Amino acid sequence: MKRYLCLLLCLLLAACASNPRLKEVRSLADDAPKLAAFSDLSQRFRDTYQREQPYLGSAAAQREEVIDRKRRDAYPDFIALHSAASIYLRALGALAGGDAFEYGDQVKQLAEGIKAWPETGLSDRHVNAYSGLVRLLLRASMGRSQDQAVQAMLREGYEPLQGTLDAMHTLLRYFNKNHDNEQRIVLGMLEVEIPYADAPRDRLLAALARAHQQEKVREYRLLGLRHTLAAQHIDAMRERHAALYQGLDPQPSATLQGAQP
Numbered sequence: 001m002k003r004y005l006c007l008l009l010c011l012l013l014a015a016c017a018s019n020p021r022l023k024e025v026r027s028l029a030d031d032a033p034k035l036a037a038f039s040d041l042s043q044r045f046r047d048t049y050q051r052e053q054p055y056l057g058s059a060a061a062q063r064e065e066v067i068d069r070k071r072r073d074a075y076p077d078f079i080a081l082h083s084a085a086s087i088y089l090r091a092l093g094a095l096a097g098g099d100a101f102e103y104g105d106q107v108k109q110l111a112e113g114i115k116a117w118p119e120t121g122l123s124d125r126h127v128n129a130y131s132g133l134v135r136l137l138l139r140a141s142m143g144r145s146q147d148q149a150v151q152a153m154l155r156e157g158y159e160p161l162q163g164t165l166d167a168m169h170t171l172l173r174y175f176n177k178n179h180d181n182e183q184r185i186v187l188g189m190l191e192v193e194i195p196y197a198d199a200p201r202d203r204l205l206a207a208l209a210r211a212h213q214q215e216k217v218r219e220y221r222l223l224g225l226r227h228t229l230a231a232q233h234i235d236a237m238r239e240r241h242a243a244l245y246q247g248l249d250p251q252p253s254a255t256l257q258g259a260q261p
Contacts, residue, residue: 022096028240029093032086037230038168039082045175046075048182055189077114084110084133085164096150110134121170129163151248158245169234176227183220
């Protein structure tokens with residue numbers, strides 16, 4: 001009997017390992033760390049004023065200081081979006097692999113909710129999607145059995161995750177616009193001021209300023225590429241998640257269920 005049970009268990013494990021849907025779910029979950037670029041760019045967005053300040057006049061500095069406070073207030077909500085999406089994907093991957101994933105405490109920290117920041121494009125629709133994803137994770141963290149898990153979590157999490165990823169994509173566009181504005185401020189100031197340091201007695205200062213200008217040009221070019229790559233990763237995640245959802249087994253209709261003896 002023990003040999004038969006072991007053989008049955010091996011067959012079940014082999015079936016799970018060869019299930020294309022489960023393999024694709026695990027693959028999707030394995031790519032969740034690629035979303036970390038969103039957190040890095042959110043932090044850079046939060047710290048914009050610190051980088052701009054040396055290049056600003058007094059009036060511009062006062063205006064930017066007000067905006068800086070708004071950025072810092074919004075930053076925790078941006079990070080919460082990334083956390084909810086990442087936890088969902090990790091939980092989904094663990095369930096597809098037949099593993100337990102303890103994430104209840106992490107989700108409880110997200111349950112306070114976020115709010116809309118209209119100037120960034122983060123709307124009430126995105127807030128609702130985030131809230132739906134957190135509610136799903138709270139339910140799942142309270143002991144959903146693994147035999148229900150993967151398809152049910154894909155089905156219930158489809159719209160909330162898609163909306164959360166859309167929020168992250170929308171914010172990345174806003175971060176990129178902010179990046180372009182910072183670039184204009186910093187490089188514009190250097191372009192204006194460097195010629196005034198070109199006198200013979202200021203030769204060393206001018207050389208240092210030009211070297212600094214070149215470094216900033218490279219920095220902004222690389223940051224522009226990072227924004228593009230981060231957006232591409234989110235787009236790919238949305239498409240793969242949508243494909244998994246569209247490939248789910250059809251649910252029995254209520255009529256057929258009621259007709260069964």
